[in-house]
Amino acid sequence: MTYEDIKKQSYEACRELVEIARLKAGNVLVVGCSSSEIMGDRIGKNSNLDAAKAVYEGIMEALKGTGVFLAAQCCEHLNRSVIVEREALLPGAEIVNVVPQAHAGGSFAMTVYNNAKDPVAVELGVIKADAGLDIGDTLIGMQLKAVAVPVRLAVKEIGHGHVVAARTRPKFVGGSRAVYDDVLSGGDIAR
Numbered sequence: 001m002t003y004e005d006i007k008k009q010s011y012e013a014c015r016e017l018v019e020i021a022r023l024k025a026g027n028v029l030v031v032g033c034s035s036s037e038i039m040g041d042r043i044g045k046n047s048n049l050d051a052a053k054a055v056y057e058g059i060m061e062a063l064k065g066t067g068v069f070l071a072a073q074c075c076e077h078l079n080r081s082v083i084v085e086r087e088a089l090l091p092g093a094e095i096v097n098v099v100p101q102a103h104a105g106g107s108f109a110m111t112v113y114n115n116a117k118d119p120v121a122v123e124l125g126v127i128k129a130d131a132g133l134d135i136g137d138t139l140i141g142m143q144l145k146a147v148a149v150p151v152r153l154a155v156k157e158i159g160h161g162h163v164v165a166a167r168t169r170p171k172f173v174g175g176s177r178a179v180y181d182d183v184l185s186g187g188d189i190a191r
Contacts, residue, residue, distance in 0.1 A: 001038070001039070001040075001159040001160070003050060003051075003053075003054045004054075005159070006038060006051055006054035006055060006058070006158060006159050007054040007055070007057050007058040007061075008058065009058070009155050009157070009158040009159070010054065010055040010056075010057075010058025010059050010062075010135075010158055011058035011059070011061050011062045012058075012062075012154065012155050013058075013133060013135075013153050013155040013158065013163055013165070014029070014058065014059045014062035014063065014133060015062040016153050016154060016155070017029070017131055017133055017151055017153060017165045017167070018062060018063070018066060018068065018131075020151050020153075020167060021130065021131040021151065021167035021168075021186070022167075022186065023066065023068045023130060023131055024066070024067065024068070025066065025067025025068065026067060026068075026069070027067075027068050027069070027130040027131070028068070028069045028070075028071050028084070028088055028127055028128075028129040028130055028131075029059075029063070029068050029069070029070055029071065029129060029130065029131050029132065029133065030071040030072075030073055030082065030127065030129035030131075030132045030133075030140050030143040030144065031055075031059060031070065031071070031072055031073065031108065031132070031133045031134075031135070031140070032072075032073040032108075032132070032133075032134045032135065032136075032138030032139065032140040032143075033052065033055050033072070033106070033107075033108035033135040033136060033138065033161075034106070034108075034135065034136025034137070034138050034161055035047050035048040035049070035051040035052045035055070035106070035107040035108060035136075036048065036136070037135070037136025037137065037159075037160060037161035037162070038051045038055070038135065038136060038158055038159030038160060038161040039051055039159060039160065040159070040160040043136055043137065043138070044075060047102040047103055047106060047107045048107060049102060049107045049110070049111070051107070051159060052106070052107035052108040052110070052111045053111050055108060055111075055135065055158065056108065056111045056112060056115065059133075060115075069084060069085055069087070069088035070084070070085075070112060071083065071084040071088065071127050071129055071143065072084070072100075072108055072109040072111075072112035072113070073109065073138060073140050073143055074098075074100050074105040074106060074109040074121070075104070075105060075106040075109070075138075077103070077104045077105065078098055078100060078104060078105045078109075078121075079123065079124065080124050080142060080143070081096060081098060081105075081121045081122060081123055081124070082121065082122050082123075082124075082126070082127045082143060083100060083105075083109045083112050083113045083116070083119055083120070083121055084116075084119070084120060084122065084127055085116050085117060085118055085119065085120075086118040086119070086120045087117075087118065088127070089120065089122065089126070089127075093122060093126050094122070094123075094126065095120040095121060095122055096121050096122060096123055097121070098121045099113060099121075100113050100121070124142060124143075127143060128143070128144065128145045128146075129143050129144050129145065129168070130145065130167070130168050131144075131151075131165070131166060131167045131168065132144050132148075132165065132166045133163070133164075133165050134163065134164040134165070134166075135158050135161045135162075135163055136158075136161035136162060137161075137162055137164070140166075141166070144166060144168050145168035146168070146171060147168055147169050147170070147171055148166040148167075148168050149166060149167050149168065149169055149186065150164075150165070150166055151165040151166055151167050152165075153165050167186060169184065169185045169186050170184050170185070172185070
């Protein structure tokens with residue numbers, strides 16, 4: 001698996017997810033990425049900065065011009081904190097003080113931090129993403145808004161890392177008399 005292969009697969013997966021999830025400026029895409037899994041090793045056992053950089057470059061290319069914020073989920077050693085541009089935070093959001101490293105946060109979170117204009121780390125629950133891309137079974141569900149909907153992508157693996165994707169939709173409220181907006185639900189309204 002070459003650097004260019006990983007970059008291309010990451011680009012294709014992200015581009016497809018952005019399209020299916022109908023992400024727009026101001027939305028947040030959370031990415032959990034195990035560079036170890038991409039390289040064919042067990043998660044957390046062989047962090048690979050080159051693989052992380054390839055994923056980052058592919059994703060950023062797909063997000064270029066969309067106004068969508070990238071949020072990187074850190075590994076369990078940083079309690080699944082999230083790295084994001086300060087601009088993506090709601091007013092008053094509390095940040096935490098940590099700089100991800102290859103073996104404490106992960107290579108992908110470290111790469112996002114090192115390439116961001118104004119990176120900050122936030123604890124679990126501060127960011128609730130509109131969509132997510134999980135590369136290598138990193139368990140990003142805790143970073144998504146309340147109603148996550150699975151998205152089946154054409155890209156099933158990046159390198160050797162298994163890919164799972166999700167988008168979110170607003171909750172349906174109001175019961176049988178309510179009328180729902182099909183655009184907001186992403187076409188999920190049962191007829």
